[in-house]
Amino acid sequence: MSWTLTPADLPDLARGAALLGTGGGGDPHIGRLMVEVAMREHGPVTVLDPDEVDDDAFVIPTAMMGAPTVMIEKIPRGDEAVMALRALEAHLDRDADATMPIECGGINSMIPLVVAARTGLPVIDADGMGRAFPELQMETFGVYGVSGSPMVVAGDHGETVLIDTGADNKRMEWLARGAAIRMGGAALIAEYAMSGADVKRTAVPRTLSLGLAIGRAVREAREQHRDPISALSEVLAPTLYAHLRVLFAGKVADVERRTVDGFTRGQARFTSFDGTSELRTRFQNENLVAEIDGVVTCIVPDLICVIEADSAEPITSETLRYGQRVVVVGISTPAIMRTPEALAVFGPSCFGLEEEFRPVERTVPVG
């Protein structure tokens, strides 16, 4: 069940991955261009289903980290993620058999494809967040026992920083974030080196192919003048992300956004077209919580996705702007991301939110 990803797939994948990025995960346009360049030079990429990966295969996930507001201005040179991977291989004295995304997103679904194109390694159709999260300890990999470190942070001056915090993935994030800030606010990383058996046990499976399916469904709906949000709902229904709820339709009324501590933090306010209702979101790179008229309707780790009202094109936190006409949808996360262990690492309290997690399919009745 391995398949080949070609440049023709990239616009759909970028769109779908950006939606799963839930406001973060990086700009889909930049991510797509990076893979296009790499594929033009090195050819297409082989994608492996997680079931196909040997239990004793050695897998090194790769990604970009930093504030999305920085990442849209500071485009990687292209070889930094390979450099990070190579440095981690050298440190662990073992060559990787495959790379893998750590999260879904416009850039972070793409970086492993750049690495795969440049190295000839296959990329595994899975990731460690099943969406995007702002911090490196927020991985299902870590929730289920894979150590994030040793990890490597690589910058565009050819420098590498290898961080080893033992089993403490939160401290790893703290030190890696510091390195990324000093590298200009964004950097490329290789982390959570693991076995194929670990992938099967800890990763959220088939999120690359899901991103591709989402992007394709939205595009085809547009081409056929069908409602892209219904198409989105249909493509998700048979997957681990079974429930899509339309939370709100309206206009962006207000965006407050700061680049602080290496993150894009802020909040946005949306008003309904008739002006009678209001939705507020808070984000740390990714959307964390959505409140309608003061009532929480969707909260991490469920996905809160802001999309253009007409086209269902995802809008990331750093490109939100006054007057955009949007629909905000909530999507249920896979069960592996809703266990008590998982909520202890990326549930609401991990972001300083006081509200309990409540599954979006229970908060919002079917529309």
Place this chain on the structure above:
Amino acid sequence: MSWTLTPADLPDLARGAALLGTGGGGDPHIGRLMVEVAMREHGPVTVLDPDEVDDDAFVIPTAMMGAPTVMIEKIPRGDEAVMALRALEAHLDRDADATMPIECGGINSMIPLVVAARTGLPVIDADGMGRAFPELQMETFGVYGVSGSPMVVAGDHGETVLIDTGADNKRMEWLARGAAIRMGGAALIAEYAMSGADVKRTAVPRTLSLGLAIGRAVREAREQHRDPISALSEVLAPTLYAHLRVLFAGKVADVERRTVDGFTRGQARFTSFDGTSELRTRFQNENLVAEIDGVVTCIVPDLICVIEADSAEPITSETLRYGQRVVVVGISTPAIMRTPEALAVFGPSCFGLEEEFRPVERTVPVG
């Protein structure tokens, strides 16, 4: 010419090293206590003259980095520097034959002794600054071609950060400082791994034994009721630090001190006992420049040392306080630190000072 350093030597060494630390290099009391603990547990330390070191010996210098204002409150556990050394050995796949200080100072002349006591390695009687400087690229090692990285920064949670910036020692400093800040403002390091031949070619020789001689001379002068500053001058005269000049005598009138960007930065104002004259210093951990009534009289890399008027006990930047009665002396640095290559790395312009370097023995006539 190897010799053994015992706990009885430590008070003298701490005093002399703190004087050479020229305001920085860490608190001598804390440094002394750390070595005493290590020696009590592991025995005395063998000190090697640089001439005795085999050309192909493998030397890894060790030190503490951070703001002295932090270091007096955040005492190392004791094994972090060994951890940094071991991590660098593992990365370079070679065991160290010796350690060495990177600078003179109350703490940083002592850390390699802690490492030596705990590991059984000898420590080389030399260092890379011939005094203390605030930044890691400011080493004669680097001036004369030794690469600072790969280096390791170790924190008190057992974490290590391995930084590789190729030949760019300034970028290494930038990333290491970031790591030290995230580790709480101070951390232990191993860097500038080099051969014995490199030590002979690039290090400032015999600064540990000089520190010991300075501390001893000051103590004996006190015991014999002689002028300790004359004793200091006499002990320096036959060394590479030939010229001591008394710049000023008076009281501390004002200290402005901030812990910023991982450094202790600030300035101090001193007034003469008769109130007719004023000396101002600026410091970044270490004293950088001394101006008397608006005229520069001593400037980096020459040493500006603030000492207690009666006892000649050195006063570090973080312990300067209003009302202290002090003498400020300037001491000429060794020739290896005054070359154009050296001044390009730690001369006045490297600290944002507009004044040119002028040797203190020419600025201030013999008193």
